[in-house]
Each structure stands twice: as C-alpha cells, then as structure tokens.
Amino acid sequence: MPLPANFDHLDADALRQLLLEQERELVWRQSKIERLTHELALYRRQRYGVRAERLSAEQARLFEETTDADLAAMSEALEQLQPDSKAQTAKGQARRKALPPELPRTEIRHEPESTTCACGCQMRRIGEDVAEKLDYTPGHFTVERHIRGKWACAQCQSLVQAPVAAHIIDKGIPTAGLLAQVMVAKYQDHLPLYRQEGIFGRAGLAIPQSTLAQWVGQCGVHLQPLVDALKAELLAHPVLHADETPVAMLEPGAGKTHRAYLWSYSVGAFDPLKAV
CATH class of the missing domain: 1.10.287 (Helix Hairpins)
Known part of the structure; x- marks a missing residue:
C-alpha cells in the first residue's frame, strides 16, 4: 500500500x-x-x-x-x-523465435507528440525499437510491427521516445484480438486448445497447445475483476436459480474417480440482466 x-x-x-x-x-x-x-x-x-x-x-x-x-x-x-x-x-528467459517472415505485416508507428527539446533545440531521430505482435482474423495471421522512433537532442543529450502501449500479456506476442479468438473459441465454441492448434496450423502458424494454455491462464487472471463484478451483481438480486451437475472427478495419482458437483447460479429468465 x-x-x-x-x-x-x-x-x-x-x-x-x-x-x-x-x-x-x-x-x-x-x-x-x-x-x-x-x-x-x-x-x-x-x-x-x-x-x-x-x-x-x-x-x-x-x-x-x-x-x-x-x-x-x-x-x-x-x-x-x-x-x-x-x-x-x-533475465533467465529464453529468446523468443521470430515470427515467420512470410506472414503479411502492417507497420504501426509511434512517435513523440513533440520533437522539440525542452531547451528549444530540434531533436534528431537516431533509431527505433520494433516490437512484433501476432494478430489473427478467422483463416489467416497477420503481424503488427510497432515502431517507436528514438529522438535525441545533441545540445542537452536527452532522449525522447513514445511510451510502450499497454498489453494484456506483458512482452508477449499475441494481440488482444488473437487472445479474444482463443478465449471465445475455447469457452463459447467449446474448441479444445489442441484443436485450435490444428486450426492455426492450417492458417500458417501452429501455435503449440502449451503456449495457448499459458495465454488462457494469464487472461483468466486479468479477467478476474470482471468475474468479481459479475458475482457481486448476481448476489445483489433477491432471487437466484441454482442447479447442480454431478461429475466424476479424477483423483490425481490414484487412478480412481469420486463423485463431485458443479454448481451454476443464474438470475431469472425475465430479468433484464442476463448473467450466469
């Protein structure tokens, strides 16, 4: 705090x-x-x-x-x-493989609002940083090339560069659109990740199932505030509907299953808020 x-x-x-x-x-x-x-x-x-x-x-x-x-x-x-x-x-992370060069690329340039130094001198462009993000629309991949120019003042030796935009996964390659595609396909369309790996492979880049699973887990943490808000909204209603579904749950290491339950809660069918 x-x-x-x-x-x-x-x-x-x-x-x-x-x-x-x-x-x-x-x-x-x-x-x-x-x-x-x-x-x-x-x-x-x-x-x-x-x-x-x-x-x-x-x-x-x-x-x-x-x-x-x-x-x-x-x-x-x-x-x-x-x-x-x-x-x-x-420091100990392995170097990420470059995205395939054959994928179409779109350049998105980020430059400072002003290239005039505080001392009054005009700054000079001395280089740039490039970060590539993988995007997906059904059927094909594209790459966003985010180019952030570096501007320096020869008089006072200061450096100016546009800030890095916030991303859902820090320093990750997927755009928000690609992450949304994975999450919607898994939870709305009920497509397991190993099937999505095959779908992406046909589009030109087979993203490993383990990588997709990491993305799902990281997105889940960032979506937790939305889950909490939904829960608070549900519990504020005077009447809730509940239903239990018995499932066979596997006990790790034992090779046996025991009876477990999934509980779902919902507002009424005629309630203006649709929440489960």
Missing part, C-alpha cells in the same frame, strides 16, 4: 490506523503468496510427475491444457503479488 501524499501531516491516531491497514495488507499478501506457491507446487507435481492414470489421447490433451492454464494463472497471480519478480525472471 503506497503512503498518502500528506503522510508528514498525519496525527498519531491516523498514523496508527495507516500502519494497521498496511500490516493487514502485508499479512494478506504473504498468506496469498504462500497459498499460491503451495498450489503451484502441487500442480507442477501433478502435471510433470509420473501418473498412474491411463487416459485416452483426447482426455490426456484436455487434462494437460487445463493444468497448463492453471499453472500459468497461478504464476501470473504470483508475479502480480511480487512486482520485482518480473525483472528477476526476465
């Missing part, structure tokens, strides 16, 4: 209250980190350990993509709780 701007002018009671709030947030943050770390270790053991279950190829793919998505979601949540972790983990 950041300190307020008028921190120096707080009285003793307000200062104690602020310290208590910060201590509560630190305890909550640490407990959530410990819980996520524990769950992450369990999921990794479940994903990569030796399993006794004998699943069909289709069931195995669904199991793996779900576990990969959950692993990515927990890793993303941990990184958000530990802001410094991204800088630490970025």
Whole structure:
C-alpha cells in the first residue's frame, strides 16, 4: 500500500490506523503468496510427475491444457503479488523465435507528440525499437510491427521516445484480438486448445497447445475483476436459480474417480440482466 501524499501531516491516531491497514495488507499478501506457491507446487507435481492414470489421447490433451492454464494463472497471480519478480525472471528467459517472415505485416508507428527539446533545440531521430505482435482474423495471421522512433537532442543529450502501449500479456506476442479468438473459441465454441492448434496450423502458424494454455491462464487472471463484478451483481438480486451437475472427478495419482458437483447460479429468465 503506497503512503498518502500528506503522510508528514498525519496525527498519531491516523498514523496508527495507516500502519494497521498496511500490516493487514502485508499479512494478506504473504498468506496469498504462500497459498499460491503451495498450489503451484502441487500442480507442477501433478502435471510433470509420473501418473498412474491411463487416459485416452483426447482426455490426456484436455487434462494437460487445463493444468497448463492453471499453472500459468497461478504464476501470473504470483508475479502480480511480487512486482520485482518480473525483472528477476526476465533475465533467465529464453529468446523468443521470430515470427515467420512470410506472414503479411502492417507497420504501426509511434512517435513523440513533440520533437522539440525542452531547451528549444530540434531533436534528431537516431533509431527505433520494433516490437512484433501476432494478430489473427478467422483463416489467416497477420503481424503488427510497432515502431517507436528514438529522438535525441545533441545540445542537452536527452532522449525522447513514445511510451510502450499497454498489453494484456506483458512482452508477449499475441494481440488482444488473437487472445479474444482463443478465449471465445475455447469457452463459447467449446474448441479444445489442441484443436485450435490444428486450426492455426492450417492458417500458417501452429501455435503449440502449451503456449495457448499459458495465454488462457494469464487472461483468466486479468479477467478476474470482471468475474468479481459479475458475482457481486448476481448476489445483489433477491432471487437466484441454482442447479447442480454431478461429475466424476479424477483423483490425481490414484487412478480412481469420486463423485463431485458443479454448481451454476443464474438470475431469472425475465430479468433484464442476463448473467450466469
């Protein structure tokens, strides 16, 4: 929790209250980190350990993509709780393969609003940074080339460059459109990720199922505020409809199943809000 701007002018009671709030947030943050770390270790053991279950190829793919998505979601949540972790983990990341050169490219240029230095001199363009993002429209891929020019002032040695636009996945290659395509195909059209990999392959670039699962998990973390808002809106209604669906749930490592339930909640059919 950041300190307020008028921190120096707080009285003793307000200062104690602020310290208590910060201590509560630190305890909550640490407990959530410990819980996520524990769950992450369990999921990794479940994903990569030796399993006794004998699943069909289709069931195995669904199991793996779900576990990969959950692993990515927990890793993303941990990184958000530990802001410094991204800088630490970025050093050890492998270099990403370049996007295929045969894909059509669209250049999107980002330049500063003004190239006149604060000292009054006209700045000179000395180079540029290029970031490529993979986009998809049904049937074919395209590449967005985001070009950010570098402008320098020879007089005062200052450098100006347009800021990097915010992306759903930090330093990732997919555009918001490609991520939306993956999420809608998986959850609205019920297309498993291994089938989407084949569809993308026919379009010219077979994105591995494991990569798609990581994207799904990371998107899930960023969509959590929307889920929370939907839940709050649902619970504000005086009447809710509920339904249970029994399912056979596999116990990891045991090769057995036990009876579990999926519960769904919905507003009324004639309610102006359509929410489930």
